[in-house]
Amino acid sequence: MNPAFPHRQTAHCESGVIANLLTYHGLPLSEAMAFGIGGGLFFGYLPFIRINGLPLTTFRTTPGGIFNRVTKRLGIGVTSSTFKDQSRAMAELDLLLRMGIPVGMQTGVYWLPYFPPALRFHFNAHNLIAYGKEGDNYLISDPVIGEPVVCAAADLVRARFAQGALAPKGKMYCITAVPKNIDLAPAIREGIREVCRVMVSVPFPLIGTWGIRYLANQVERWPARLGEKRAILYLGNLIRMQEEIGTGGAGFRFIFAAFLQESAAVLGNSNFLEMSQRMTGIGDVWREFALAGARHCKGRAEQSGDFTDLARILRRCAELENGFFRELSSLVRKP
Amino acid sequence: MLKTEVPQDKELFGDQREVCYAVDENGRYVLAESSGWEPANVANSQAWDVIRSEVEAVLAKIRAGELSPLAYYMARNQMDAKLLAGYAGLFCWQVRRHLKPGPFRSLKPSQVARYATIFKTTPEEITRIPDVFEISDVQS
Structure with a gap:
């Protein structure tokens, strides 16, 4: 129900989530390694995409890209799902957590109560891991935060169903198989x-x-x-x-x-x-x-x-x- | 960037820290804690200045009777009509209509309650014209 999770603070959320998840599943991987294997580096200046009326400049690949490529290139089994129904999305999360499986999720950052207030913008491609539940609170390992944190269910639902560009639609994913002897x-x-x-x-x-x-x-x-x-x-x-x-x-x-x-x-x-x-x-x-x-x-x-x-x-x-x-x-x- | 040069300009993260990559004295990359960096702080506070001036402009229009109090909550939550429509499960034109004082006053209580839930406030609050506004309200 409440497994110990090897939380490590990392610089970037997506590479951090996958590195921490893989480390939990017995494949110790650094964030930098995950970032590189996932081909995370990029540059794009896309003035036709506006965020708050300002042109988009990006230094990384598309959200989700690092995760997809790392798992594909290392032959790791994953399942991932999105939801229309909020209560179903939370029920499925609870089910996995009861089985002791840590779950990665895409969320918005605006509604996360533990996030530094000055950084709360409507940005929807954040990633975090839930690794347990206590009462109505989820135990969260958010890779850009120093320590594991606790997040109330009501706040997590909001974050998982944040609206706007790149809306996460309750997306969650977990690792199902890690092959032995990875080169x-x-x-x-x-x-x-x-x-x-x-x-x-x-x-x-x-x-x-x-x-x-x-x-x-x-x-x-x-x-x-x-x-x-x-x-x-x-x-x-x-x-x-x-x-x-x-x-x-x-x-x-x-x-x-x-x-x-x-x-x-x-x-x-x-x-x-x-x-x-x-x-x-x-x-x-x-x-x-x-x-x-x-x-x-x-x-x-x-x-x-x-x-x-x-x-x-x-x-x-x-x-x-x-x-x-x-x-x-x-x-x-x-x- | 050398580990000894990792900036510690505290502002954005409060007491929290972020980690960044820096080179130690042996030329090896290590994760180093940083409380922030001045240029990032400057850029961030500039973004908040824009939000603040938008909220202030909206407040002036509400007092002049051009907009409904809903516009204030929308602005301070950094939303536009499209984003709010997504949260409310409405069409964009419906939200735009509710931004006008008249149509907003004649909203059904259930719809007002729905807006209040989105903004984590009460139906009484959301129908009142706010008198003071601090940027720290927004950042909390």
Whole structure:
């Protein structure tokens, strides 16, 4: 009824949930490893998708993508279901918990009572694990929160049936089978290959390193096109996407570097160590962008040419990542 | 980012911390606790400023008799008519109608109660014009 669950706080919710679930089921996996195998790194600037009227910039793959790919690449059995009926969704959850199975869920963050108030926005692609129930309260392991928490049933229902974009519709999932003797190496290579592909080889101007360059051009034009006030809103939104909770710093670049470092040991190839260091350096440039951007948001920037400077930093990111992913893909090319 | 450089600019998380990835003195990646980072704090408080000014604009319109009190609860819960319609199980046009003072006054008590449940408040509260507003109300 109330099993001990190996809660670990992680930077990102989705990779954290899967790493913690797999660790519980006897396959110790780090968050960074889950993130990398799931091909979590991405860049996309999608101005036609608006969130609160601001263009969407994303540094990660689509929600659910990491989970699907990790389980597929490691041959792990999962079941997942969504619901129309709220009471049925809770009854099924209770059933699994009674059997002692921890359950992952997609939720919104707005209604979660334990979430830091300043971070409560209508964002619906959060992931957490329920591992037990006491009376009317659920025992929750939320990977971005330091300790396991307790959540009342009424609040959890709200979070599971949050409305709006990416509505979770009560989605829950659990692991049914973990094969013995898993070889991480092929899964790692596949994860890296995929990230390289989306970052440099997809001929679409809004994603990958092309997308970063496109964004740089847009940033440069924001003040003239939108006026200073709105340009600053756009910029602040961009920084939030890059740095606010769950990215591990620098829009997931540091998690990915940690993954490459771990992979070097698994694959026995020191080239990946060097690549990891380079990725860390690229992450530092992204942080530089956030720092300069935030200074501008606060109105500390003097000259009006500042958006050009910001664009210059972004172009440097694009250029560095372009070279980086081309080289990385040559390391994992199929023989 | 070096482990020694992990920022500790407390603001967003209260007493909670987030973890981020940083490099220790041996060049190995470790998980490091951070209480926040100034640029992220700046961007976040900017987002709240937008919400606050929206709520204030709505309040002024309610006092001028252009909007119903429902608009206040909608704004402070960061919703638009479409999102609220999703929660209420109504059509968007119905919610938009209820944002007008007249149609809102003639709502059935059961519908008012439904809105009150969504916003975790009481039917009495939701029909009253709120007099003061603090951003900390929204962030609680």
